[in-house]
Amino acid sequence: MKVYDSMAKEIISLNLSKDEVVKVFVCGPTVQDNFHVGHARTYIFFDSLVKYLRVRGYSVFYLQNITDIDDKIINRANEEGVDYIEVSEKFTSEYMQLMNLLHIDSVNFYARATLHIPEIINQISELVQKGYAYETSDGVYFRVSKFNDFGRLSGQNMDALKSGSRVDLNEQKSDPRDFVIWKKYKPGEPFWESPWGKGRPGWHIEDTAITEKYFGPTYHIHGSGTDLIFPHHEAEIAIERSISGSPKLADYWIHSAMININDEKMSKSLKNYVKIREVLVDYWPEELRYALLNAQFKTSINFSPEILQEARQNVNQISILYRKLSLKGRNYKNNLGENAKIKVLENILDKNIDFRQLFTEVLSMVGEWNRNLDTMNDPEVTEALQTIYWVDSFTNIVRRGSGVSSVKGAVEILLSLRKEMRSRKEFGIADGIRADLKDLGIYIEDKGEETIWWTSEEKGSDKN
RNA sequence: GGAUAGGUGGCAGAGUGGUCAUGCGUGGGACUGCAGAUCCCAUCUAUUAGGGUUCGAAUCCCUACCUAUCCUCCA
Structure with a gap:
């Protein structure tokens, strides 16, 4: 299995062992506002990636953090005149609901920053002791000049960073590149006690404290959107490696590209975002998943109604065929692993975890199965069912209408009357x-003397 | 300016030297009592520009131009 690695900057072999737990960490959200399609892309991609690893026999522990203390959360709470906890609870709960709706259920543990303050303080203490961090009147800062690999992941030039810096110059940092790991308390802000007085953690060190607690100083895969490479991941690397002395933080770095809208990055600050909730009014989660997985993960997606419509077409095609096949035979869970079609699909994915290419191949198989639907024998039906079932087990793009709903009897009476x-x-x-x-x-479909039926609610603009 | 990824038909997007896949869209046909689903055919005269290498380039080299992301908080 191979994948594009941001540190190596090329497609490299993913050498993971099936004998030990594969540790995967993906940066979770700051729970400050509604979640948009950009978040959906990243978390759907890593959901499918982790599920695929599991399907291939790896035992994965998937860890995600939740940033539930942050300037933006505090600002929002102040604007609304509520405690910051109200804001963070509200959006944490919203995030979990959305993950659930989108079938993102591969994460083993969500670690909240505010529940890891002692670990964070420990890391800061170690950094201070080793001379990697220093205290000022407004916080504790990491001394970037002491860590000479800073900038390797992002390809940033150390000196250019220094001179061309857009960073605040007002702060008392000894170097503009230094970043804050502990922010001292200001009136009206939430705080925790620490050796440096009341305060709260900086963003970067939350993740390292969490990953060190559950994974130790190194782990296998670190993922997130590309926008977190600099400075967030550089900072994580600098912090953890300064503490551990290890030459690396993670074996593999996987970053999914951005969602654009009108060729511009979708983001909270640009206010050009489309909320996940809004999309789910008109489209099914399976359709959104298809649309967002239907691109190489390194390619940005220009979000538009067209890509959702295309996804809807393809999801329907696959789902309807799946329904027809399952009416023909139901032993599709047997004998997984001896399926030549699945082998073909595995080979495609193993080149660079490209779900779009997977879909392209699946659609061509679907065309073939549709052509042969009337003449397929049992093993062929089983093979087809297994294949779609297998694909769906990590992509979650098949809409499963049901022919065995509670209204079955009534439907069949109506159908015999109609006949x-x-x-x-x-x-x-x-x-x-x-x-x-x-x-x-x-939905019903006549075919000669037979009429088949299934249930499938409609959504959005297709209604009527 | 630096780093990264790119510039292929109306849109999306394969394709690392030899008649430009495929999907969406559009048009037509088959099937159907009609639909639906499905299949078939067609369509869109597509490779940013200019040089070079070559018998031959989307593909290799050079130059220019253009786009997005990052270089501040961001998935």
């Missing part, structure tokens, strides 16, 4: 039944 009407050429009545069922989310 009778059709044989009497009472097409008005027959079509009326079909239309009424459709309004209830029950």
